[in-house]
Amino acid sequence: MAEAQLLTPDVPGRTDEAEEESRLRSVTLTVENMNCGGCMRKVERALMAAPGVASARAHLSAKRVAVSFDTDRSTPDALIAALGAAGYKAGELVAETSDADEKRNRDFLARLAVAGFAAANVMLLSVSVWSAGSDGMEEATRSLFHWISALIALPAVAYSGQPFFRSAMTALRARGLNMDVPISLAILLSAGMSLAQTIRGGEHVYFDASVTLLFFLLIGRYLDQRMRTRARGAAQNLLKMRAQSATIVQADGSAETMAAAALVPGMRVAVAAGERFPADGTVLTGKSEADESLLTGESAPRPLTPGAEVFAGTINLGAPVVFEASKTEGDTLLAELTRLMETAEQARGRYVRLADRASQLYAPAVHILAAAAFLGWLIAGVGWEAALMVAIAVLIITCPCALALAVPAVQVAAADRLFGRGVLVKAPDGLERLSEIDTIVFDKTGTLTYGRPVLQNADEIEDAALRAAGELAAASKHPYAIAVASAAKARFGTLSPMQGVVEEPGGGLKVETSQGEARLGSAEWCGQFERGSGQASLYYAAPGRDAIAFAFTDELREDAAQTIRELKSAGFAVEIMSGDRAETVEPIARKLGIAEWRAKCQPQEKIARLRSLAASGHKVLMVGDGLNDAPALTAAHASLAPSSAADISQMASDAVFQGASLRSVIDLLATARRAQRMAFENFGIAGIYNLIFIPIAAAGFVTPLIAAIAMSTSSVFVTANALRLRAIKLRLAK
Numbered sequence: 001m002a003e004a005q006l007l008t009p010d011v012p013g014r015t016d017e018a019e020e021e022s023r024l025r026s027v028t029l030t031v032e033n034m035n036c037g038g039c040m041r042k043v044e045r046a047l048m049a050a051p052g053v054a055s056a057r058a059h060l061s062a063k064r065v066a067v068s069f070d071t072d073r074s075t076p077d078a079l080i081a082a083l084g085a086a087g088y089k090a091g092e093l094v095a096e097t098s099d100a101d102e103k104r105n106r107d108f109l110a111r112l113a114v115a116g117f118a119a120a121n122v123m124l125l126s127v128s129v130w131s132a133g134s135d136g137m138e139e140a141t142r143s144l145f146h147w148i149s150a151l152i153a154l155p156a157v158a159y160s161g162q163p164f165f166r167s168a169m170t171a172l173r174a175r176g177l178n179m180d181v182p183i184s185l186a187i188l189l190s191a192g193m194s195l196a197q198t199i200r201g202g203e204h205v206y207f208d209a210s211v212t213l214l215f216f217l218l219i220g221r222y223l224d225q226r227m228r229t230r231a232r233g234a235a236q237n238l239l240k241m242r243a244q245s246a247t248i249v250q251a252d253g254s255a256e257t258m259a260a261a262a263l264v265p266g267m268r269v270a271v272a273a274g275e276r277f278p279a280d281g282t283v284l285t286g287k288s289e290a291d292e293s294l295l296t297g298e299s300a301p302r303p304l305t306p307g308a309e310v311f312a313g314t315i316n317l318g319a320p321v322v323f324e325a326s327k328t329e330g331d332t333l334l335a336e337l338t339r340l341m342e343t344a345e346q347a348r349g350r351y352v353r354l355a356d357r358a359s360q361l362y363a364p365a366v367h368i369l370a371a372a373a374f375l376g377w378l379i380a381g382v383g384w385e386a387a388l389m390v391a392i393a394v395l396i397i398t399c400p401c402a403l404a405l406a407v408p409a410v411q412v413a414a415a416d417r418l419f420g421r422g423v424l425v426k427a428p429d430g431l432e433r434l435s436e437i438d439t440i441v442f443d444k445t446g447t448l449t450y451g452r453p454v455l456q457n458a459d460e461i462e463d464a465a466l467r468a469a470g471e472l473a474a475a476s477k478h479p480y481a482i483a484v485a486s487a488a489k490a491r492f493g494t495l496s497p498m499q500g501v502v503e504e505p506g507g508g509l510k511v512e513t514s515q516g517e518a519r520l521g522s523a524e525w526c527g528q529f530e531r532g533s534g535q536a537s538l539y540y541a542a543p544g545r546d547a548i549a550f551a552f553t554d555e556l557r558e559d560a561a562q563t564i565r566e567l568k569s570a571g572f573a574v575e576i577m578s579g580d581r582a583e584t585v586e587p588i589a590r591k592l593g594i595a596e597w598r599a600k601c602q603p604q605e606k607i608a609r610l611r612s613l614a615a616s617g618h619k620v621l622m623v624g625d626g627l628n629d630a631p632a633l634t635a636a637h638a639s640l641a642p643s644s645a646a647d648i649s650q651m652a653s654d655a656v657f658q659g660a661s662l663r664s665v666i667d668l669l670a671t672a673r674r675a676q677r678m679a680f681e682n683f684g685i686a687g688i689y690n691l692i693f694i695p696i697a698a699a700g701f702v703t704p705l706i707a708a709i710a711m712s713t714s715s716v717f718v719t720a721n722a723l724r725l726r727a728i729k730l731r732l733a734k
Helices: 002-010 017-023 037-048 076-085 098-136 139-160 162-173 180-200 207-229 235-241 333-347 349-356 359-379 384-397 401-420 430-434 444-448 463-473 479-492 560-569 582-592 603-615 627-635 647-652 664-698 704-726
Strands: 024-031 053-059 064-070 090-092 245-249 255-259 268-271 280-285 288-291 302-304 321-327 423-425 439-442 449-455 502-504 508-513 516-521 538-541 548-550 552-556 573-577 596-598 620-623 638-642 655-657
Touching (some): 024 076, 037 053, 037 064, 037 076, 098 139, 098 162, 139 207, 162 180, 162 207, 180 207, 180 359, 180 384, 207 384, 207 704, 359 384, 359 664, 384 664, 384 704, 401 423, 401 430, 401 704, 430 638, 439 444, 439 603, 444 449, 444 552, 444 582, 449 479, 463 479, 463 516, 463 538, 463 548, 552 582, 560 573, 560 582, 560 664, 573 582, 603 620, 603 627, 620 627, 638 664, 655 664, 664 704
Parallel strands (some): 439 620, 620 638, 638 655
Antiparallel strands (some): 024 064, 024 090, 268 321, 280 321, 288 302, 423 655, 449 552, 502 508, 516 538, 538 548
């Protein structure tokens, strides 16, 4: 054995696999100027070419890239430098604020407003010159109008065109091309030639073409920016679930506060009522309850006694407890959920790749076409100025304004329609994926149901017992106690909470009465040992009387059954996948007519089921609300969460619906299908426009002004077609 160990290092290329894996580190970088599918591929190639990089997966919508690299061969700074050499501004991911997002949106809106103001005023001056003709306006007046146009247009171009100019310069510095290069050329050449003509006293200038072109391009870019703001990755929002500090119990019993990130396994940690657990571990002392609804989907708090497991991010509801940390920081269940979500988020890049594939050939094709037009007319002997005007007209005609608006305009119209129906669409490509759905998987608690327990057998309980139990329950905030108090209030109108109530964490409530002690709580707490495994979740034990059982149910949403029927009639396969117990899931599934259901599902099991359905060729919509649903929401083909869901589930989902109605699922799917159809219609409009006007422009029959008007007209048609989506009646059918 010793000899083998000595010989191992002499064998070239031989590396201990476990040691190699231990050196790998993952980092997420933000890439500010990653704007299209071509950029995404260049970013991934640049990183993969860097020393020590094992993998690089870009996420275009969030402008992020997840990189796994060997810490012995590279560092985050080296990766950032590699992207810088390729022309991309990058940095390590930090939590972005909504203020930063709004600042970027306001910046785009300001540039759009300036371009719109300039386009309107310059167009008025141009129309005046054009309508008067060469004989109807004196040369001095025409020259004055041209100089006024220049004074309006040139500052507007310099300010509003910066997003395109910066992007184009970045691509050129990296010896590449992107869609902003021909756009910038068209704007600068038309403005530059117009300025030259103005200085020379020429008859025709095209300031109106440059600012109008810029205005419509900025509309498309602004809409895209707004959608990107909503597409922030959900995994980083799990950080909000972590405790920031922890109270360590020393061997001598003293307490010390330290950062939760500094915890190590084996430490004893005290957690007060209302605090989050800072690590996974096992309870040592104390009795309490933990709110794990975000983690398991179970609406009822879980009792905590010595020996019970606790998980980072969950909340201690009852009394102080001390637990021993077993998994800390990156090893906790919360951290594992983060990794699952990051993996699922990166997988979404393939939809963006499909949407942006055409952009790879666009920039070189436009340059070749414009150059060919310029050289062709130059050879024909018309002179370089006339040839250049034709080339500028070709650049403007081929400008992808209508194509750029085709999808964003439909997305905004669809989002506006859905917003009026209580649905907020967040993901830029969410509608596209929602239009492809054929299978819907529902969580139970908080999705098909309201997520709050309701007293099921209130009619079987006598008035006196219900009033007494309600007055006792009114002293507690436990979900079951709230349900009992609500049932009592519904029957009697008002309640007078009892005084002197004592709450025993994990047990229940007790109070001393003139007849003796009354209790409301678990079967064991109320002395019902032989009934502890029954259907009842709570008991009320009054002195000298038999204990009364209280059974609860999680009430179905009012329109849940009708919604499921319509979805099945439209050809969708429907399943339930819940973290709740089988005895609570099975009656719901039977009542809704859903044959395929699963209970007690962990996050990994939900993802495994979704992957199994995907492998079978199904496109799955996941509808869920708990933290345990968040990885599944990101792993599904598309996802939806109610507004009552956990923050992280709302962030992970493609859309969020408000209110108590489940019909939002039908509205969302019907709108997504029609939006997809309208997007294809818009692509058709843009395609027909290009087929007609590109040959005309190359033949020299179109001036830059006419080219800008034609380009603007195609954009108007695309936008008008998209706006129809706001008002038309939709029906979900096979």
